[in-house]
Amino acid sequence: MPASVYIGLMSGTSLDGIDAVAVSFEPHFRLLGTHSETLPESLNQNIRSLLAPGDNEIDRLGMLDLDLGKAFAGASNNLLAKHKLAHADIRAIGSHGQTIRHRPEHxxxxQSGDPNTIAEHTGIMTIADFRRRDMAAGGQGAPLVPAFHNALFHSPETNRVIVNIGGMANLTVLPACPDAEVLGYDTGPGNVLMDSWIHEHQQLSYDRNGNWAAQGNVIPQLLEQMLSLPFFHEPAPKSTGREQFNLIWIQRMLTLLDQAPNNTDVQATLAELTATSIAMAIRSHGLETAEVYLCGGGSHNRHLQQRIQALLPGYTVATTAALNLHPDWVEAVAFAWLAKQTLENLPGNMPTVTGASGYRILGAIYPA
Incomplete structure (x- = not known):
């Protein structure tokens, strides 16, 4: 067993479950075990009810915080049991938590998921609350994964772009030149709009392989209206969330159309919005050539991957599996890495990415 093993926990804006990984980083990166759990429907509904303003929010948030803490602890314990790892071998858990509000403009x-509860129910030191120190230093608090992407995926031989497609999509530009700045930011919606639309009309949680979107035709007027949103044209640093991109926003956009559209065509347009906003962002950096690697749940959407490739002629598009890390586990591994950075008194943010006034050690430590 490596001397320092970390657990990383991630529950993203797609609300599709908890991802847990056990990893070591010394003497080199090793993924020792993975585990994923679907959130109980009652817990999922409680999260969704808090994603928009409502009644009795403080009490509901307090109860959700405890319930999520227990769920994260359970996922950690199940990961260890599944891979026959001892609690005593784990140096720390790095927990992202579940984002309830992300308001960089304010x-x-x-993030919810009480780290005290995680530490209590696992007996393992837990590190959480990674985003707010960056915000205190004037940053957006997001995205945080580019520092990890740079540590694990940088190549001195070729430009690389890592694109995480979760509920939201974000990218990291990793220039081959060691003197060039690493850049990263949210590009806009990833799966969130497609997931919301198919759930509304087919009661499915996501569009498997993008099959429904592939059956439709893009509505040019709708795509143009959506892309006119100022966020897509703002310079980095920038980050976004469900506060901006949600079912209500889709419905508002639809009221501006000349005629009522076919639901399948709307899904095709939402997929094209994600692909186009990602491709626009990548092209804006003027890289003559680059390798583009996708991760997150959206990397499994074949239609989406094909559209991104079509919009990026001259670039190669693959998943991070080609870099020896399965795309489903990249973000969870990133928060294990951030926990390691915290304990080693090393920064976890990148000011060129978040806009913070400097490098900062992120996270709060909750002893076992």
Missing amino acids: HFTL
């Missing part, structure tokens, strides 16, 4: 972000 300089705050809120």
Whole structure:
């Protein structure tokens, strides 16, 4: 067993479950075990009810915080049991938590999933609350994964772009030149709009392989209206969330159309919005050549991957599996890495990415 093993926990804006990984980084990176759990439907509904303003929010958030803490602890314990790893071998858990609000325009972000509860129910030191120190230093608090992408995926031989497609999509530009700045930011919606639309009309949680979107035709007027949103044209640093991209926003966009559209065509347009906003962002950096690697749940959407490739002629598009890390586990591994950075008194943010005034050690430590 490596001397220092970390657990990383991630529950993203797609609300599709908890991803847990056990990893070591010394003497080199090793993925020792993975585990994923679907959130109980009652817990999922409680999260969704808090994603928009409502009644009795403080009490509901307090109860959700405890319930999510227990769920994260359970996922950690199940990961260890599944891979026959001892609790005593784990140096720390790095927990992202579940984002309930991300409001960089108001300089705050809120993740739920009580780390005290995680530490208590696992007996393992837990590190959480990674985003707010960056915000305190004037940053967006997101995205945080580019520092990890740079540590694990940088190549001195070729430009690389890592694109995480979760509920939202974000990218990291890793220039081959060691003197060039690493850049990263949210590009806009990833799966969130497609997931919302198919759930509304087919009661499915996601569009498997993008099959429904592939059956439709893009509505040019709708795509143009959506892309006119100022966010897509703002310079980095920038980050976004469900506060901006949600079912209500889709419905508002639809009221501006000349005629009522076919639901399948709307899904095709939402997929094209994600692909186009990602491709626009990548092209804006003027890289003559680059390798583009996708991760996150959206990397399994074949239709989406094909559209991104079509919009990026001259670039190669693959998943991070080609870099020896399965695309489903990249973000969870990133938060294990961030926990390691915290304990080693090393920064976890990149000011060129978040806009913070400098490098900062991120996260709060909750002893076992």
